[in-house]
Amino acid sequence: MFDITAITATPLYNLHTHTQFCDGHAPMNQFVDAAIELGFTTLGFSPHSPINTESTCNMTTESVAEYLNEIQRLRSLSGPRLRILAGMEIDFTGEQGPADGYFRRLPLDYRIGSIHFIPSLTEPDTLVDIDGKFENFEKKMARYFDGDIEWVVRTYFARAVEMLSRGGFDIVGHCDKIALNAGLYRAGIESEPWFTTLVNDLLDAALDYGYIIEINTKAYERHHRFFPDERYFARLRRQQARLVVNSDAHDPNLLNASRQIALDLLA
Template sequence: MGKVGNLTNYHSHSLYCDGRAGMEDFVRFALSEGFTSYGFSSHAPLPFSTAWTMEWDRMDDYLSEFRRLKAQYAGSIELYLGLEIDYLNEESNPSVRRFKELPLDYRIGSVHLLYNDRGEVVDVDVPADAFRKVVDGHFGGDLERVVRLYYKRLMRMLELGGFDIVGHADKMHYNACCYRPGLLDEPWYDELVHAYFSEIARRGYQVEINTKSYHELGTFYPNERYFSLLHDWGIRVQVNSDSHYPERINNGRPEALRALKRAGYETVMELYGGKWKEMPILF
């Protein structure tokens, strides 16, 4: 089978957050694979320290290292700088001034965290077995409540704005289905997802097809069952690998592009010359 086109990626993590290699390692691997456009999106700082987010005191280094790489590899590959910014609360989300003032090419908006009844921050972006313990230990085993809280936060993030790309749009679906098989076919869940994508379409956000877990878990985020819906509603998409390791920057991309073609998509969004452009899906 021939080499698949559309070799781009705008969701990746390096040693500035929870990635496993330096920024230049990702650039060099992208070049070796024939990528034409590549972007970094470290996890943005939160109001407290974590093992997976950047600290504010690293931000200047992040910006300057990117500028160095962009200059060094000019003419070989187009490099872009972003952040993956969490909606945590009204004071910490993609729309706040501190994030908006950063000299970034784009911003990804995501939700990884919920609050439990005691006001404690709980990470729900964890493996399925850990997710089960979170639901049982922090939310009394009420999966529906957890899912509704998650989508409520996603909807608020859409309302506040400050970002370009919706990150791993329905990532909880995998863990929730492991907790309760058949969830995706339950009417209340389907209603939540449709309302969510309807709002994305109304506000004009791009949606990434996140391929990070495709080889391991056999799913994209959002789930492939919604690709036709996204197409019918005119939602622009891009394919990103959410890579934490250089060798995984192309994981799942060919499969995602084929799935998008099956759903009716003819183009995906890519950054060239500093502008988002609709580019044909090539094989």
């Protein structure tokens, strides 16, 4: 069912889509309509996985069956016009992640592995969402991380490397996403050599393990950057990485947002 080469043979797909089952702003059927309007051949849904910590962004375990039923219903409605894939963006938190039996047993077409949470420096038992808006991130830096941005960045990438080694997923989601908030916290941080080394080491590991690497376009419109950053595109091309360009859409109007810009840069 999941043949990445066939899917990415044309630009007419998106595999990172959030809906009513997590923090998306519209029901799944509206994304299907948008995909058909765009002439897409493939639409993959990727709700944020159930997680053992308080989160308003993640789906509940109870809603997983409902999500999978909705996939079946939409497949029968849209017919052969659109290939609808059941995916999930699974959080790796250290204690929980895509390698867990629970996630491996779900009848999904593919899995994205992502980091949105890291442990607090000052309260190690507390998981902190470091992915959201900068105004929240800035407050969390003081409250949970003693203002130590380098610790946050190093912990993020260490977690990501650990996630790759444990497996259980197909696509590495927005692999350097911490760069956005870290760069707003300390301008220029992602050009510092230790930072680029962390990203390059993570990409090396992803390539060695044979993962598909996501180019995530969600922040392009507002922040003019991709995840991973454009500076890594040349090496990914040179190394013939298996890439997938995803919008990480939370709104049907943004299903194809900035994807063509990334595809052109990668061509």
